[in-house]
Amino acid sequence: MASEPAAENIGYREIEAVIDPSHDYESVTEKISRISLTPTLPKSLYIVAGISLVLIGLLFTSVFWLVVRGTGIWGLNVPVAWGFAIINFVWWIGIGHAGTLISAILYLFRQEWRTTINRFAEAMTIFAVMCAGLFPLLHIGRPWLFYWLLPYPNVMQMWPQFRSPLMWDVFAVSTYFTVSLLFWFTGLIPDFATLRDRAKSKIARIGYGMASMGWRGSARHWQRYEIVYLLLAGLSTPLVISVHSVVSLDFAVSSIPGWHTTIFPPYFVAGAIYSGFAMVLTLAIPVRSLFGLKDLITLNHLDNMSKVMLATGLMVLYGYGMEAFFAWYSGNEYERYMMWNRMTGPYWWGYWALILCNGVIPQLLWLKKVRISPIPLLIISIIINIGMWLERFEIVVTSLHRDFLPSSWDMYIPTFWDWSIYIGTLGFFFFLMVLFIKFLPIISQFEVRELLHKKKHGHH
Amino acid sequence: MDNARQELAGWKKVAGIAAVIGILGSIAGYVMNHEQFSRSYIMAYDYWLGLGLGGLGWLMIIHLTSGRWGLVIQRPMEAAARTMPLLLVLFIPVVIGMHDLYEWTHKDVVAEDHLLQFKQPYLNTPGFLIRAAIYFGIWIVLAYALSRLSRKQDETGDADITRRLRVISAPGLVLFGLSATFASFDWLMSLEPHWFSSIYGALFMVGHGLGALAFIGIVTHVLARRKPLEGVITPQQFHDVGNLTFAFVILWTYMSFGQFLIIWSANLYEETMWYLDRRYGGWLIVSIILFILHFVVPFILLLMRNNKRISGRLVKIGLLILVVRYVDVYWQVAPTFREHAASLHWMDAATFLGVGGLWVLAFLRQLGQAAVLPKNDPRHTEFVKGGASH
Numbered sequence: 001m002a003s004e005p006a007a008e009n010i011g012y013r014e015i016e017a018v019i020d021p022s023h024d025y026e027s028v029t030e031k032i033s034r035i036s037l038t039p040t041l042p043k044s045l046y047i048v049a050g051i052s053l054v055l056i057g058l059l060f061t062s063v064f065w066l067v068v069r070g071t072g073i074w075g076l077n078v079p080v081a082w083g084f085a086i087i088n089f090v091w092w093i094g095i096g097h098a099g100t101l102i103s104a105i106l107y108l109f110r111q112e113w114r115t116t117i118n119r120f121a122e123a124m125t126i127f128a129v130m131c132a133g134l135f136p137l138l139h140i141g142r143p144w145l146f147y148w149l150l151p152y153p154n155v156m157q158m159w160p161q162f163r164s165p166l167m168w169d170v171f172a173v174s175t176y177f178t179v180s181l182l183f184w185f186t187g188l189i190p191d192f193a194t195l196r197d198r199a200k201s202k203i204a205r206i207g208y209g210m211a212s213m214g215w216r217g218s219a220r221h222w223q224r225y226e227i228v229y230l231l232l233a234g235l236s237t238p239l240v241i242s243v244h245s246v247v248s249l250d251f252a253v254s255s256i257p258g259w260h261t262t263i264f265p266p267y268f269v270a271g272a273i274y275s276g277f278a279m280v281l282t283l284a285i286p287v288r289s290l291f292g293l294k295d296l297i298t299l300n301h302l303d304n305m306s307k308v309m310l311a312t313g314l315m316v317l318y319g320y321g322m323e324a325f326f327a328w329y330s331g332n333e334y335e336r337y338m339m340w341n342r343m344t345g346p347y348w349w350g351y352w353a354l355i356l357c358n359g360v361i362p363q364l365l366w367l368k369k370v371r372i373s374p375i376p377l378l379i380i381s382i383i384i385n386i387g388m389w390l391e392r393f394e395i396v397v398t399s400l401h402r403d404f405l406p407s408s409w410d411m412y413i414p415t416f417w418d419w420s421i422y423i424g425t426l427g428f429f430f431f432l433m434v435l436f437i438k439f440l441p442i443i444s445q446f447e448v449r450e451l452l453h454k455k456k457h458g459h460h
Numbered sequence: 461m462d463n464a465r466q467e468l469a470g471w472k473k474v475a476g477i478a479a480v481i482g483i484l485g486s487i488a489g490y491v492m493n494h495e496q497f498s499r500s501y502i503m504a505y506d507y508w509l510g511l512g513l514g515g516l517g518w519l520m521i522i523h524l525t526s527g528r529w530g531l532v533i534q535r536p537m538e539a540a541a542r543t544m545p546l547l548l549v550l551f552i553p554v555v556i557g558m559h560d561l562y563e564w565t566h567k568d569v570v571a572e573d574h575l576l577q578f579k580q581p582y583l584n585t586p587g588f589l590i591r592a593a594i595y596f597g598i599w600i601v602l603a604y605a606l607s608r609l610s611r612k613q614d615e616t617g618d619a620d621i622t623r624r625l626r627v628i629s630a631p632g633l634v635l636f637g638l639s640a641t642f643a644s645f646d647w648l649m650s651l652e653p654h655w656f657s658s659i660y661g662a663l664f665m666v667g668h669g670l671g672a673l674a675f676i677g678i679v680t681h682v683l684a685r686r687k688p689l690e691g692v693i694t695p696q697q698f699h700d701v702g703n704l705t706f707a708f709v710i711l712w713t714y715m716s717f718g719q720f721l722i723i724w725s726a727n728l729y730e731e732t733m734w735y736l737d738r739r740y741g742g743w744l745i746v747s748i749i750l751f752i753l754h755f756v757v758p759f760i761l762l763l764m765r766n767n768k769r770i771s772g773r774l775v776k777i778g779l780l781i782l783v784v785r786y787v788d789v790y791w792q793v794a795p796t797f798r799e800h801a802a803s804l805h806w807m808d809a810a811t812f813l814g815v816g817g818l819w820v821l822a823f824l825r826q827l828g829q830a831a832v833l834p835k836n837d838p839r840h841t842e843f844v845k846g847g848a849s850h
Contacts, residue, residue: 241714253725260726263658265718314634318641322658329582329645330656331575332730366630 018113018451020295025449028296032443033198035291041438042290049434055427062420063138071141073417080400080412085139087392088422090247091275092132092429093173094268094388097240098276099125100180103187104236107229113304115451116296119444120287121280122184127432128279129177131425136169138421165249172246176239183232189215190225191441244272251395257338258399261326267319274312274358275388277305281381283433285374287442296443299372306371309384313362316391320359334404342398346411350394357387467682472824479817485810490553496807498557499797504811505554506648507671507789508819512547514672515540516603517636517665520629523606526622526839529700532693534834536676536683538610539826541603546822548596550815554647555592558585564653575654583650591646595639602632610834617836640665651796655734657723663715670708671785674778677701679827681771688833695769702768705781709762713755737795742802750791753784786812 023031041049066073076083099121106114137143149170151160160167192212199205215221248268251259281302288297327339342351361383364370370377402409436442490497519537522530558565563576564583570576576583605628613621641661649660680701684693723731738747758777767773794802 245714245718249721252722255726255728260722260728261658262660262719262722263662264722266659266662266715318637322641322661326656326658329579330730331578331654 017455018298018300019116019448019455020298021455023295023452025452028448028452029194029198029445031293031296032441032445032448033195035437036195036439036441037199037204041434044290045434045437048430052427052431052434055424056431058420059424059428062417062424066138066417066421067143071139073415075412075414075418077410077412079403079408079410080397082396082400083412084414084418084422085135086250087389087396088425089132089135089139090268090392091389092128092135092425093176093247094244094272094275095279095385096125096128096132096176096180096276097244097269097272098280099123099128100176100183100236100240101273101276102280103183104233105240107233108237111304112451112454113301115447116293116443117280117284117301117305118447119184119187119440120284120442121276122180122187123433123436123440123442124279124283125180125276126177126184127429127436129173129180130432131429133173133177134425135421165246165253168246169250172243176243179232179236179239183236186228186232187444187447188440189213190217190446191444193217194445195441240273241269244268251399256399256403257327257332257335258323258342258395261323263319263322267316267322270312270315270319271388271391274309274316275385277309277312278381278384278388281305281309281377282385285378285381287437289374291442293443296448302374302377303368303371306365306377309362309381310365313358313365313384317359320355337402338399341402342394345398345402347394347398347401350390351398354387354390354394357383358391359387467685468679468824468827471820475817475820475824477817478813479821482810482812482814482817486807486814489807489810493807494557495560496805497811498553498560499794500805500807501553501557501811501815502561502647502651503786503789503793503808504815505550506793507786507812508550508815509547510668510671510785510789511675511819511823512540512543512672513599513640513665514668514670515676516544516599517633517640517669518672518676519606520602520633520636523625523629524633526626527700529697529704531834531837531839532684532689532697533676533680533701534610535830535832536679536827537672538603538607538830539823540672540676541599542607542826543819543822544596544600544603546818548600550818551592551596555589558588562588562650562653564650579653583653588646591642595643598635598639602628602636606632607830611830613837614831614835619836619838622837622839637661637665648792651793652734652737654730657719657731657734659715659719663712663719666708666712666715667785667788670705670712670781673701673705673708674781674785677705677771677778678775678782681775683832684771688831692833693771695771698771698774699765699768702762702774702777705774705777706759706762706768709755709758709781713759737799738791741798741800743791743795746787746791746802750784750787753780754788758784 071085074083074085099118102114102121103118107118137146140146140149148158149160149167151162160170189212192208193215196205196208196212199208245265245268248264252261252264254260284297284305285302288294324339327335330336342348362380364376364380370380397412401412486497486501489500515537519534519541522534522537554561562583563569564579565585570580581587606625609621609625609628612618641664644661644664648664649656677698680689680693681698683689720735723735737743758781761767761777761780767777790808
């Protein structure tokens with residue numbers, strides 16, 4: 001071990017470690033289980049749940065009205081046939097990506113700090129993908145015929161168009177949801193068993209007992225469990241890249257200026273991880289202070305997540321740069337006009353707001369002080385979430401609303417129903433998050449115990 | 461010279477002979493047909509530039525991530541990055557051959573080509589030269605600043621240097637990404653000035669990053685046979701390097717295939733023409749070989765755990781990658797000038813040996829200047845002193 005003062009100098013002891021070393025196995029288990037086993041929640045979460053419930057009501061009302069009247073109640077028109085539905089779909093699914101990155105890729109990279117945030121991020125992934133999936137279903141106009149998207153033998157002799165990335169989306173997103181759910185649930189099993197053993201009320205014991213699927217924590221269980229977890233991490237890894245790449249192809253395979261450009265797949269993936277980490281921070285910062293988890297989700301975590309945001313944010317900025325450069329360099333007048341219109345046309349405010357939110361303000365993350373200050377970080381991550389939404393708005397709307405023929409140009413103005421469904425899904429998401437915080441262990445207990453073991457007894 | 465580097469002494473002889481043969485061949489070639497010379501030279505230059513650039517990029521990633529795998533390849537990466545001044549000198553033939561390489565330098569062609577006139581604010585000779593000077597300035601300053609600091613730490617043991625290396629590397633990587641991207645546009649993409657692809661710069665960096673990793677993996681394997689690396693490098697470090705190679709093989713394929721799929725689907729002539737050149741006249745076979753050897757074969761081999769942990773096997777995969785990297789460079793560049801038929805010219809080999817021989821000599825010289833393993837880095841003190849305890 002290097003001498004302590006040296007370590008001090010290079011910044012490794014400047015902030016807390018990934019876990020407070022004063023913890024022992026019992027104290028972490030107690031601390032985390034207590035959240036799920038206490039019958040009440042902090043007052044502020046009841047307020048969040050109440051508001052979310054109202055928004056869910058709004059969501060159901062809007063969906064009902066949409067089914068009755070059809071997608072005409074949205075602000076869609078020709079040429080802007082893809083509006084909020086696609087914007088929100090891409091936004092939500094992008095947010096999900098951080099969970100998979102944290103739980104799968106960081107696991108394979110042996111990044112120990114992921115241990116206290118992975119459960120949380122995985123839950124966020126699943127809820128975000130649920131919100132995302134709602135939009136294409138509603139956008140098809142007749143949601144009750146959604147199964148037409150699936151290739152099944154039918155009397156109509158109809159098959160889906162396999163050459164369309166929209167078709168690939170069906171498979172990509174459903175695979176993503178299934179694998180994420182399995183990964184999440186598998187991770188939860190030992191913790192369900194812990195809760196089962198600690199619960200005082202009979203109902204809780206039965207509920208957690210069923211969910212733990214007979215887990216007894218024998219050495220044989222653990223040995224197999226570790227292998228299964230590693231395999232699931234390996235299987236989830238390609239999904240981090242593939243899902244948003246397919247989403248980007250929805251746009252890029254067309255010949256529409258603003259959509260058709262070869263940088264799209266990696267640029268979309270970077271943007272997804274960027275927005276996902278922003279959402280993890282948006283949720284984690286309030287939760288760690290609400291439940292006194294600052295010794296488990298430490299400043300070290302905030303620092304690391306900020307660095308990931310800074311790196312992916314720079315990649316996204318590189319993407320904006322390439323888009324702008326090639327709009328000019330291509331020499332294609334439609335490409336050039338699209339970019340010019342994006343920057344100075346009727347939606348100019350959106351473009352520059354997105355540059356401000358995604359490109360300029362996050363540069364504050366270069367400063368270590370900002371990376372370890374929860375409140376500024378919370379504000380920056382909310383700004384990034386807004387910026388990433390604006391990015392999808394700009395990509396979808398400004399590429400379409402003035403197309404090749406000036407006679408068919410039109411403006412896209414979202415209606416009340418566009419907004420209500422979007423805000424409704426926000427309520428849905430936050431309500432599920434509150435349920436998750438109430439009933440499930442929000443930090444993976446057994447992985448934290450394992451981390452403690454490693455920290456105290458060295459690696460094996 | 462310590463023991464480890466004696467293993468590489470044999471390389472010096474081979475590189476020296478290759479350099480002499482290559483340079484003589486290149487001079488003869490230039491006298492006989494300067495047009496052909498330039499068109500072969502740009503491929504050789506691109507290939508060896510990639511190893512130097514890749515070394516610089518990896519070096520900064522190593523400082524930022526501070527993994528153990530990085531410690532054992534840091535010095536070879538530094539040596540590769542420090543070949544930048546040589547690569548600047550070797551850039552001179554590209555400048556001399558500009559007229560034979562770049563259609564947009566021909567005044568008569570530009571006068572009749574609307575698109576090239578439009579692109580003139582970017583594609584013009586002074587701009588090309590000024591930008592090249594900026595790129596090399598960035599690369600040389602970064603390579604020398606980082607390697608000097610690290611060598612200074614060997615002597616002084618100043619722990620603060622580790623922090624300063626990170627402070628340089630983070631913005632350094634941003635500058636590196638931008639300069640390498642635009643260098644690839646200037647020197648390679650503008651060989652076909654009508655064509656464009658916004659992923660070109662990223663693909664250039666990933667391809668060359670892969671090549672540099674494969675090359676340094678081989679060097680490390682040789683160095684690991686003797687002290688001081690013997691016993692310090694464990695199969696785990698090779699496993700990590702192998703996993704990174706695997707990831708970069710996939711990343712290269714992902715970007716290459718993404719570019720192809722997007723261009724194929726939209727089917728716009730301004731973009732498809734580049735792929736059409738690579739489809740007819742024997743080029744389809746080269747394209748298929750590239751797909752199989754640059755993706756399928758290394759992908760399957762690198763899936764297997766032992767192929768990454770046994771360094772002798774990793775070396776063979778690395779050699780395959782180094783060969784197929786040239787196929788990629790050839791596939792990117794040559795169809796521009798040989799659109800009717802895929803062919804090889806003896807000057808391809810001569811320039812490759814000439815540039816390569818000189819580059820390897822410079823690399824070995826740089827490698828000999830500093831300790832093979834960085835000393836006094838507080839992050840790794842335990843690891844280096846304790847040897848292979850893990």
